[in-house]
Amino acid sequence: MDKEEILLKVEHMSKRFGITKALDDVSLELQKGQILGLIGENGSGKSTLTSIIAAIQSADVGEMYLEGKPYKPASSADANDQGICMILQEKGTFDMLTVANNIFIGKEELFIHYGFLNKKEMIAEAQKALNKIQAIHIDAAAALGSLNFEDRKLVEVARAMQSQPKILIVDETTTALSRNGREVLYGIMESMKNEGKSIIFISHDLDEIMEVCDTLMVLRDGVYIDTIEEGDFSPAVIRKLMVGREISDNYYRTDTKSCKSKEVVFSMEHISCKEVKDVSFELHKGEILGFGGLGDCGMHILGNVAFGLTEPDIGKVKAGTGDVITSPKAAMKHRIAYISKNRDQETLMLSSSIKDNICIASYPKIQKGPFILCSDETTFVEEWSKDLKIKMQNANQYVMELSGGNKQKVALAKWLGYGAEIFIFDCPTRGIDIGVKSNIYQLMFQLKEEGKSIIMISEELTEIIGMSDRVIILKEGKISGEFNREEQLSETRLIDYMV
């Protein structure tokens, strides 16, 4: 590399989503010909930072400079014109359009002559762009929807490269690509680097990121942690920087013993379903069983299967009695409860009252003959919301007016009132701020003490370690490790089994 020349400079960038700080005073310098890797856990602010650079979102505070000049993109198209392109983590293409339309979206005027779009010319140009990235097998005239996921990603790469960007942002793209596709992308990055252009690279794959990048920048909870140069790369160092946060006392349960009874109350036998491959486990009475792994390791599907919401391709879900569970109704008959990761969309009825949300599972219990009386509903709600200390005006308040923590408590009250004995919590503290989080942890521990069993699925390793009697780690749909609760159980040890 020549004398360092700074291509992009980001200064004191901050961004809030409600009460969550997604980015807190983060600065960044990107040199010409540099491949900068961004790493951090889920929710550490990587995608937020890059999407602000690509003008998909805007920052609350902070300045950006492109080649020394202030850079204030008005839109992602504007950022594109100024030479910054991003390949998104999520799908950023349109299924109903052709490949060529996708590649030249927003740039159709290039091919408009006398008011008419020259489709032939557009398709020819698109094919050239595809050939350039060695995606010769993709037909530019085909409908995008007919391509597989990998090829769609390659179309996105072609679209980004076609505008000859100075900075290319690659956000978790490689997970969708096969070895071949990855090599193509690495090749593109290498040649951009040689031309003095720069890349910001995000990936969960540590080996990949160490191989590809010149410099790594670590983010944690939206805060800049450290920068590591190529010579100092080591998995141990990187992991420590990624997750090394202090766990305060009394936040989680304080005992360090794994305790549970021998009685099996729930089990899965050789379950395969979508990503999940041949998973078997037993849940004991009074046990908190934590499931951890990367977001796409299949643990969320496992929660769905456990409650009978999704039918497994192979295998059986069984209650303690040995009965097979095939539907939510059957699961509920065995006192199993489920709270989805997408609580607001799947577990709660936001535009209904607290009363309706808590009572709906227990109508057979509340009703007298065929009728449900208002007063009985109110008594029921009072009985089950009292201990949880739900902050509400009255039982008729709409659930959408509550905070995340109180919403979670409403969902909990619904199942407590139903008389659930086995709880499946998928991301129980998602979108809940720290004060209320500890509240939820206390409740979980209390349930355990009462002899109830919990399956806790979470993307936050700290809470899994902090709360579980036993931890199962999934990797690519398979169980890759199982650990009992003990003092020495550390995040770094678990991450080894995750990636």
Place this chain on the structure above:
Amino acid sequence: MPEQIVTADRMQGIKDKRGKFDFRTIFPFLGLLFVLILFGIMTKGSLFSKLNLKAVLNDGIYVMIGTVGFLFLFAQGALDFSVGANMATSCAVAAIAANSIGPGAALPAALLTGTAIGIINGLVYTKLRISAFITTLSGMFILQGLVLVILDGSVLAAPISMLKWFTNPLKLTILMAVLIIGYIMFQYTPYGKICKSIGSCPEAVRQTGINLDFYRAIPFVTMGLLVGMLAFLSLIRTGSATNNTGGTLMFNVLNAALLGGLPMSGGPTTKFRGAIVGSLTIAFLVSGMTIMGIETTDQQIVKGIVFLIAIGISFDRKNMKIIK
């Protein structure tokens, strides 16, 4: 501390909202009052004469019973466009039964036909997973064609003796029974509550172990049963079945629901009183216009305009970015 402040702010916001005068909640009552006063003045009070009130009942009974049946669909955010055509079909079948078997067969024939069509609607909607809109719209066209085939394109008269059955006690008994049973079912049984919950969030209902398909199909069946009842009433009122029978039912019921302030998306804000107020408004509007001698064709223009006004006022369009 910050959390408490946030909560306090939120609480204040809610209180502000509650305290503020919400026009939409009283709009249905204002609408009814407006119609009553307007036609009261224009007919110089004769709208409220005994004879005319009887006419209001004769027209209103269809709208009111229809709207009560519609309420359970509306609560889920679903619609049934086939009610009018169902009524014509059920009426035609009832007329045939009355002529071939005997007048006593008319009621069972009407109820069975109406219910059967409701069951088909419900099954197509839930089992074939075709939206309620498409299901019932196609149903409407199919049934309209079917009626022409059954009646051979003409009018089928029922035995004259049946006209005597259309008495005030009968009408009032049926109306009151439907209103009372409907009210209790809607407000005080799991069925009504689950209908409203489905309008709020179907996935949450499914994840509570409730048989979603069953509760989605049943309102079509009860709607069909009530339409069968209306078909019978129509037969003993007019003494005949034609392809025009029930022609205004669909639009009147939809209009009543909207004038009653029922949200088209369904959910817990769907109120029974809205259905009553809305259908009374339509009943008085139609009778008022009839008393003033406005032609049925012209009435349609007025109803169309009223429909637009009802939608304009009752929808919160501030949050709507795109018109679908």
